[in-house]
Amino acid sequence: MAGEDATLSPGLLPASQSIPQLEERPKAIAARQETPELRVDPEFKGLIPPLTSSELRVLKESLLADGCRDKLIVWKDHNILLDGHHRHQICQEKGIRFETREIELSSRADAKIWILKNQRGRRNLNESQRAMLALKLEAIYSEQAKEKMGTRTGFVQNLGQVEGGRSAEKAAKDMNISHQTVTFAKKVATNGLPELIKMVESGDIAVSAAAQVASKPTDIQEAIVERVISQSRDGAKPKIAAIMREIAPSSQETQGDNPDMQLEKLRKNQKANLELLHGIESSLRPENLIEMLTATESIMARLREIEANSLDSGQIHSTNCVIELEDFKTFLLSLEPITKDLRIRFEADGVRAIASDMMGYMAADAFLPKELFSKYNELGEIGLPDTKKLLGMVSACSRDSSPGKKNLSLFVESCDEGDVSGKLHGASGRQESQYALLRPDLIIQRGMPEAHPSCEVIVEGKALAGAVKKAKDIDPIVKFLVSDGTLSLVSQNEDARGTQRPACRVLRSGSVDSKFNINRLMDISRIIEKSKEVTLGLGLGEPMTIDLKINTIAIKYYIKEETQ
Numbered sequence: 393m394a395g396e397d398a399t400l401s402p403g404l405l406p407a408s409q410s411i412p413q414l415e416e417r418p419k420a421i422a423a424r425q426e427t428p429e430l431r432v433d434p435e436f437k438g439l440i441p442p443l444t445s446s447e448l449r450v451l452k453e454s455l456l457a458d459g460c461r462d463k464l465i466v467w468k469d470h471n472i473l474l475d476g477h478h479r480h481q482i483c484q485e486k487g488i489r490f491e492t493r494e495i496e497l498s499s500r501a502d503a504k505i506w507i508l509k510n511q512r513g514r515r516n517l518n519e520s521q522r523a524m525l526a527l528k529l530e531a532i533y534s535e536q537a538k539e540k541m542g543t544r545t546g547f548v549q550n551l552g553q554v555e556g557g558r559s560a561e562k563a564a565k566d567m568n569i570s571h572q573t574v575t576f577a578k579k580v581a582t583n584g585l586p587e588l589i590k591m592v593e594s595g596d597i598a599v600s601a602a603a604q605v606a607s608k609p610t611d612i613q614e615a616i617v618e619r620v621i622s623q624s625r626d627g628a629k630p631k632i633a634a635i636m637r638e639i640a641p642s643s644q645e646t647q648g649d650n651p652d653m654q655l656e657k658l659r660k661n662q663k664a665n666l667e668l669l670h671g672i673e674s675s676l677r678p679e680n681l682i683e684m685l686t687a688t689e690s691i692m693a694r695l696r697e698i699e700a701n702s703l704d705s706g707q708i709h710s711t712n713c714v715i716e717l718e719d720f721k722t723f724l725l726s727l728e729p730i731t732k733d734l735r736i737r738f739e740a741d742g743v744r745a746i747a748s749d750m751m752g753y754m755a756a757d758a759f760l761p762k763e764l765f766s767k768y769n770e771l772g773e774i775g776l777p778d779t780k781k782l783l784g785m786v787s788a789c790s791r792d793s794s795p796g797k798k799n800l801s802l803f804v805e806s807c808d809e810g811d812v813s814g815k816l817h818g819a820s821g822r823q824e825s826q827y828a829l830l831r832p833d834l835i836i837q838r839g840m841p842e843a844h845p846s847c848e849v850i851v852e853g854k855a856l857a858g859a860v861k862k863a864k865d866i867d868p869i870v871k872f873l874v875s876d877g878t879l880s881l882v883s884q885n886e887d888a889r890g891t892q893r894p895a896c897r898v899l900r901s902g903s904v905d906s907k908f909n910i911n912r913l914m915d916i917s918r919i920i921e922k923s924k925e926v927t928l929g930l931g932l933g934e935p936m937t938i939d940l941k942i943n944t945i946a947i948k949y950y951i952k953e954e955t956q
Contacts, residue, residue, distance in 0.1 A: 430464075432473050434865075439525075439528060441525070467497055468494035512567055521594075523577035526567040530562075580599060588617055596624070604636065611718065612639060619635050639791055652794045655796055713738070721786050722943070722945055726756060734835065735775055742764075754951055756949050758945065760945055793821075812831070846900070846903055847902035849899065851925070860881070861917065874902075881894075903931065906933065
């Protein structure tokens with residue numbers, strides 16, 4: 393039987409591949425029929441790497457043909473499933489009978505350790521997949537060590553560091569991998585995109601290669617992941633090293649007499665000169681300014697000449713806008729999780745957009761100030777029929793390997809062809825893309841819903857995003873509470889209680905007791921993470937508001953309370 397459900401008797405396995413047990417072997421209880429009270433713990437299930445689509449298909453075919461021959465393992469006196477989650481789900485769906493076997497475990501930590509060790513013994517996991525499991529084991533071992541040490545300080549703090557190292561070594565040994573492989577896994581888990589982590593956990597790419605990808609900036613990671621997915625979809629086996637060389641060449645490959653590198657040096661020098669001028673209001677030798685003004689005018693004339701020689705005739709537009717590519721990308725990313733289609737308005741002071749989902753559960757109001765543009769024109773209101781596709785266009789521009797700051801030039805080519813109102817052109821480096829625009833009046837735009845928070849707290853963006861990710865692993869519904877200057881995210885899962893308390897500063901106190909679907913916050917966690925400070929607005933029976941700024945881009949979110 394494929395995947396996690398391919399069971400062999402321990403006596404038929406090599407010693408190195410026998411089913412792992414705790415130091416005290418759990419006591420086996422006589423087999424019995426599954427009862428209706430059998431429960432699935434979200435945290436326990438989340439420890440198990442998912443089966444691939446082919447493994448799941450083979451498992452389903454086997455269960456339909458032969459029935460469920462292997463017993464599901466259950467935590468005694470808790471009736472919580474420990475092993476056989478995929479089999480249990482299929483059996484429930486298809487009405488297939490199955491039996492269970494109970495084992496005794498003293499705590500949730502021991503239960504999690506058993507699950508992780510059992511995965512190594514029962515599934516054909518590669519070294520990279522075992523490395524990701526080792527990270528979870530290490531965290532459990534470290535927590536157990538802290539509990540044993542209690543609240544002692546001083547010498548015990550140093551001892552805690554030693555215990556942390558021992559936990560890592562023990563986890564690596566349990567998963568039969570090197571300590572270096574675990575180090576690679578830590579880099580991926582800490583700095584890698586969620587999509588990259590999933591690729592390692594599913595065994596699609598090696599953890600060592602993923603660690604190199606995780607060391608790159610987010611935009612580079614996104615480009616590499618997109619290329620890997622595209623090549624895999626086409627049936628090719630992606631070569632990470634070759635993809636990285638193409639998308640993110642080393643600095644040695646971009647050095648030398650490259651004209652764009654020389655232009656980048658000039659830009660940095662000009663920026664430094666501007667900083668020197670900021671504090672100067674007057675001079676005792678104003679006659680010297682004439683020489684500097686003449687030199688500056690000569691530089692401007694030469695830059696215009698270079699621009700004219702560099703642009704094709706189709707790229708020369710007097711009404712274009714120029715902005716740092718990452719700023720425009722951040723603006724779009726803040727809105728894309730809310731809705732597919734969108735209206736954005738280029739007004740006198742900057743770009744505005746309001747996004748709302750169809751059911752009214754989430755909304756966003758984003759403002760991109762004019763000051764972030766190095767060149768700005770009021771392009772009016774435009775309709776984006778597929779925001780994700782536009783993000784893809786911007787990402788394609790960001791993959792250009794030409795040296796220098798990555799700015800994005802935008803201009804609108806107007807036309808009137810039915811529902812199409814023109815094209816949005818984007819150019820950066822050697823990359824140029826076109827995006828078909830929809831008539832703005834065809835896109836329904838709802839206003840930002842009202843909210844009346846009685847309490848406001850300020851939280852560091854990374855701390856809030858981290859708390860949201862941890863809460864999601866326990867339960868999708870989370871209660872937000874503010875009491876005694878503390879913000880608490882409390883799980884509503886009775887079998888896996890958990891509370892996250894990110895450090896905060898209370899601006900305004902008031903009654904707070906509201907539940908929210910944490911997956912909605914997960915959708916915008918990348919934006920929350922980028923903000924230094926986030927202001928949360930909460931109230932009794934009120935929606936949540938989230939106000940933040942990223943490089944002066946102002947974003948406000950509205951999230952409806954979960955009533956069920």
